[in-house]
Amino acid sequence: MAVANPSAAARAAHAYPMARPGYGKRTAPDQAARTAADFTHLPAREAEIAAFIDRLPEGASMDAKSLAAQLPAYGQAACRTALRRLSEAGHLRRVKEHRKDDDGVYHWVTRTYFSRTARPDDWWTAALGGNVPRAVRPAPSRAYRALALLGRTDSRMTLSHADCRALEPLAAQWLERGASEAHLIRELTVGLPAQVHHAAALARRRLTDKLPPALPPEPTRAESPLRLVECTVCGAPGRPEALPGGLCRDCRDCGGPGRREELTAAAAERVRAHAARVRAAMRA
Template sequence: MAAANLSAVLRAPAHPMAKAGYGKRDAPDQAPRRADDFAGLEPREAAIAGYIDRLPEGAAIGYKVLAEELPDYGQQACRSALDRLTRAGHLRRIRVHLAQADGRRRWVTRTYFSRTARDADWWAAHVRFVRGLDAPGQPPAPAAAAPPDNWTRTRPDNRTRLLRDTRRHHRSPVRFRCCLRLRPRLRPRRVVRGTRRRPGRGTC
């Protein structure tokens, strides 16, 4: 298996490129490359992931192309490996709308690769960032890790935050007036207006 990994790295520069607008894209904010980046994967998935990681942007990384460049694995093996890399959070196919040279626009599918495993929330945010759509038919990304049992998060509501700001910024006239203007909306008070006596007149 080590020989297979070495041969994959040596063949990486001669890897075919995809059509313009397609192919591999590097995900942002990845950790620096290390020897144990894919130690948590199976040997086959780790070897293919290491090969894809060293490919330049725009390289064709479909399962048929990978099977031609990696003779140790067939098309079915490469296809299963790509699905497992998607489930592990290293791979995601995203459809983006690009403008052509003639002014028309078309949908293209780009495969984003990250040596750092990402969860479903991260990939969903990245899809929104590139203004694309999650490609249909691919396995789901791993779910986000749940917080520990002893971890609690409290967020004050608007009423509590407003009253706290009123006490904290009572020395600031502008901030204090803003707080007082909004305070009756949260805590309505009933105002009873009385009748004022006119000077010089009594009551019957």
């Protein structure tokens, strides 16, 4: 049974922090519908933290410090151990991706992919390589997601599900021509009139009139981003098949979940004891 942090109950939860743009949580493809039994196979602590992560928005911070700040019953060490166990159980993988930002500059970003459904290592290897069949991907497209987020940026541009589906092909053209989701949202919400009587009609007009020019493809770069899986515990990079359970060899061999934290605490205790003996000898 998980032991709650006795001093954590006094911590007040605050708005959950978002990672820098391009970083943070990403929902893995091929997700089943959410049910009450999604995490019943996990220990109580891991099940609670997994359910919390499952409801976080895309791009939310996924480090142990951020999680502990929102889960008063658990400290950072408990959250680190829980993340490790969720990785071993097949619910998450931490990866580095080589991405291009809005300025056209490529850089590495760190993301944590979370799957409500526990997946084996070979599924993660295929999914992170972009090999999940499109027919079984129920997650919304980037175009739909950008349209659905308009209302959060400016409530005057709130669209219905039907509006988003109808405008999705137009928004997809923007993304195919190199626009980012952030750029698309900005162009549809900047300079709005005081009152918007028909958000869908205005969005359609702007999507049509402001459509960026078509750009030639980049023949030297692969469509899928370059990805390296990171060890969930220590962050060591490697190919997916070299990190079964999302863990590197050193972290798998350290004696099971939570053992590394125990070894670190024991080492710290030995240092404190040695320092106490030195101080006693100096006083004598």
